[in-house]
Amino acid sequence: MSESSFPIECFNRIFKHIENDKSTLHSCLLVDRLWCRMIVPILWSRSFSLIQNSKKDDSLFPTGTYLTFLNDEERQLYNHYPELYPTAKFEEHLFNYPSFLKDFHYDLIVMYLIVKFWVKTNTSLDISKYNCRIINTISNKISQSLFKMFLRNNAQINLMNIKSFEFYPDLPFLSNLQNSFSDLKSFQFSSYLEPLHKKDDKEELFFNIINAQRNIKKFIINPHGIIPRSILNSIIHQTSLVLVHFKETKFINWFPFELLLNCDNLKFLLTENCHEYCNEENSQSDTVKPCSISLKDIKCKVDTLYINNNNFLPLTISKLIQLSGTNLTSLWLDRTKFSSYIITSEPLSIHCPNITHLILTIDTISLYQIKNSLSILISNLNLEYFGIRNFGWTNELISDLGNYLPSSLKYLEISSFFDFEALYMLLKSCKCQLRGLSMIFFNVFNENYLSFIIDYAKCIEGGNEYQDC
Numbered sequence: 001m002s003e004s005s006f007p008i009e010c011f012n013r014i015f016k017h018i019e020n021d022k023s024t025l026h027s028c029l030l031v032d033r034l035w036c037r038m039i040v041p042i043l044w045s046r047s048f049s050l051i052q053n054s055k056k057d058d059s060l061f062p063t064g065t066y067l068t069f070l071n072d073e074e075r076q077l078y079n080h081y082p083e084l085y086p087t088a089k090f091e092e093h094l095f096n097y098p099s100f101l102k103d104f105h106y107d108l109i110v111m112y113l114i115v116k117f118w119v120k121t122n123t124s125l126d127i128s129k130y131n132c133r134i135i136n137t138i139s140n141k142i143s144q145s146l147f148k149m150f151l152r153n154n155a156q157i158n159l160m161n162i163k164s165f166e167f168y169p170d171l172p173f174l175s176n177l178q179n180s181f182s183d184l185k186s187f188q189f190s191s192y193l194e195p196l197h198k199k200d201d202k203e204e205l206f207f208n209i210i211n212a213q214r215n216i217k218k219f220i221i222n223p224h225g226i227i228p229r230s231i232l233n234s235i236i237h238q239t240s241l242v243l244v245h246f247k248e249t250k251f252i253n254w255f256p257f258e259l260l261l262n263c264d265n266l267k268f269l270l271t272e273n274c275h276e277y278c279n280e281e282n283s284q285s286d287t288v289k290p291c292s293i294s295l296k297d298i299k300c301k302v303d304t305l306y307i308n309n310n311n312f313l314p315l316t317i318s319k320l321i322q323l324s325g326t327n328l329t330s331l332w333l334d335r336t337k338f339s340s341y342i343i344t345s346e347p348l349s350i351h352c353p354n355i356t357h358l359i360l361t362i363d364t365i366s367l368y369q370i371k372n373s374l375s376i377l378i379s380n381l382n383l384e385y386f387g388i389r390n391f392g393w394t395n396e397l398i399s400d401l402g403n404y405l406p407s408s409l410k411y412l413e414i415s416s417f418f419d420f421e422a423l424y425m426l427l428k429s430c431k432c433q434l435r436g437l438s439m440i441f442f443n444v445f446n447e448n449y450l451s452f453i454i455d456y457a458k459c460i461e462g463g464n465e466y467q468d469c
Contacts, residue, residue: 008038011035011038012038015028015038015039015042019042019046022043025039025042025043026043029043040095040097040100041095041100044062044095044097044100044101045100045101045102045103046101046102046103046159047062047097047101048103048111048114060117060118060121062097063114063115063117063118064086064118065086065093065097066097066098066146066149067084067085067086067118067142067146068085068086068088068092068093069096069097069098069149069153070085070145070146070149071149071152074145074146074148074149075145076141076145077138077141077142081123081138083122083123083124084118084119084122084123084138084142096153098149098150098153099153101150101157102157102159103157103159111143111146111147112139112140112143115139115142115143115146116135116136116139118142119135119138119139119142120135123135123138157183157184159184159185159186159187159188182212182213182214183213183214183215184209184213184216185215185216185217185218186216186217186218186219186220187209187210187213187216187218187219187220188219188220188221189206189220189221189222190221190222190224190247191222191223191224192223192224192225203228203230203231206231207228207230207231207234210231210234210235210238211234213238213240214240215240216238216240216241217240217241217242217243218241218242218243219235219238219241219243219244219245220243220244220245220247221235221245221246221247221249222246222247222248222249223248223249223250224248225248225249225250226249226250226252226277227246227249227250227251229252232251232256235259236256236258236259236262236263237262238263239262239263239264239265240265241263241265241266242265242266242267242268243266243267243268243269243270244259244263244266244268244269244270245268245270245271245272246270246271246272246274247272247273247274248272248273248274249271249274249275250274250275250276250277251274251275251276251277252277253276253277253278254276254316255271255274255276255312255316255320257293257319257323259300260293260298260300260302260323261293261297261298261299263300264299264300265300266300266301266302267300267301267302267303267304268302268303268304268306269302269304269305269306269320270304270305270306270308271306271307271308271310271312272306272308272309272310273308273309273310274310274311274312275310275311275312276311276312276313276316293319293323295322295323295325298323298325301327302323302324302327302328303327303328303329303330304328304329304330304331305320305321305324305328305330305331305332306330306332306334307320307332307333307334308332308334308335309334309335317333321348321351321352322351322352324351324352325351325352326352326353326354327354328352328354328355329354329355329356329357330355330356330357330358331348331352331355331357331358331359332359333359333360333361334359334360334361334389335361335389347373347376347377347380348377348381349377349380349381353380353381354382355381355383356381356382356383356384356385356408357383357384357385357386358378358381358383358385358386358387359385359386359387359388359389359413360387360388360389361389361390362388362389362390363390374397374404375400375403375404378404378405378406379404379406381406382406382408383405383406383408383409384408384409384410384411385409385410385411385412385413386405386409386411386412386413387412387413387414387415387438388401388413388414388415388416389413389414389415389416390415390416390417392416392417393416393417393418394416394417394418394422395417395418395419395421395422396422398414398416398418398422398423398425398426399421399422399425399426400425400429401426402425402426402427402428402429402430402431403429405430405431405432406432407431407432408432409432409434410432410433410434410435410436411434411435411436411437411438412434412436412437412438413438413439414437414438414439414440415439415440416440420449420452423439423449423452424452427452427453427456437453
């Protein structure tokens with residue numbers, strides 16, 4: 001087959017499926033020139049991620065290659081530590097490897113540790129407490145130089161993950177920053193931001209990067225506290241967003257429902273360890289109140305709603321579920337305050353009849369109250385996956401659960417205290433044919449459980465309903 005008889009677009013689709021297999025990609029390099037030209041950008045597009053999942057020694061070659069692209073200004077330590085800089089020059093390479101970089105993690109864990117290993121390998125400094133500090137300082141400076149070099153070579157970053165400014169304090173002042181980060185597909189940052197009304201360089205940096213985006217799909221943010229309104233507004237107006245994940249975020253007064261109004265393509269909304277922060281000084285803020293929004297105002301089609309360990313008002317949780325409407329297929333209410341109240345107040349099937357995946361964490365206090373409403377909730381949904389979690393004794397609930405599990409159910413997850421008899425009653429009365437059963441016991445698991453589950457599986461495999469062991 002000649003080189004031109006097979007479209008390059010088809011090659012790229014094929015290679016996309018093996019982009020995590022470094023060994024196979026290296027083998028493809030040797031096929032011919034065309035394959036080499038296609039494989040090299042893939043290998044070097046996420047070089048730091050591939051290094052992270054490899055042996056330490058494998059990081060030396062790409063690190064050394066990148067260092068050859070540093071200019072004289074970026075080789076700031078050359079006079080003191082010339083052994084750290086390879087003698088080869090970038091003109092000797094066939095490709096501009098830094099320009100291929102797409103996946104960049106600006107944090108201590110990835111690039112800094114890779115550079116630190118290079119420094120320790122190529123210097124004659126003995127390992128002492130004093131020299132460890134020197135090695136850390138050297139690694140810090142070289143990491144900064146590499147980052148500047150990537151920007152200078154017009155690396156077009158698709159994924160950026162910022163976890164710390166501790167080792168890279170000059171990031172906000174680097175030139176060409178917004179141009180290189182204007183076409184992100186995924187942006188993640190986890191960094192302490194200043195309190196309200198106190199802008200700093202980090203807030204301005206994040207604001208500028210987010211505002212520069214043209215087609216961002218995924219956004220994960222962890223401000224470790226209050227999220228500045230400027231950053232929140234810039235996120236809200238990214239209409240191309242498909243996934244938004246808030247972690248450890250405090251929202252002033254209300255959750256930002258503007259996301260549902262403006263982000264037309266939003267499908268995945270996740271909140272984890274978040275709070276609604278009541279601020280009397282900002283009681284008249286421009287945040288949209290949940291009571292002022294109706295389903296007809298919503299343009300997005302939220303498919304997955306994940307609410308984990310949050311302290312939201314009942315109205316907020318109810319409204320998020322209601323506004324997701326018929327598009328919602330996966331709902332997680334995990335360790336969330338008032339989640340039991342939400343379930344008992346109104347059946348989910350009224351607003352979200354198409355839910356197929358449901359995971360609930362029920363607090364022990366509401367266990368008896370929720371028992372009756374749970375049967376109505378489940379029986380009116382065509383569930384394929386159902387998970388129930390509780391940190392107390394649930395024998396009565398588990399015993400009755402099989403009576404109202406929908407026939408569509410394929411996978412059941414149970415995490416709680418219950419005994420053998422409860423499990424026996426559940427599976428005996430269950431009318432659905434489970435393909436998977438996941439159980440986390442907080443009491444002793446003995447042979448009775450195991451043999452009973454095996455017998456049940458044999459009955460299901462034979463197409464029979466389980467009657468008795």
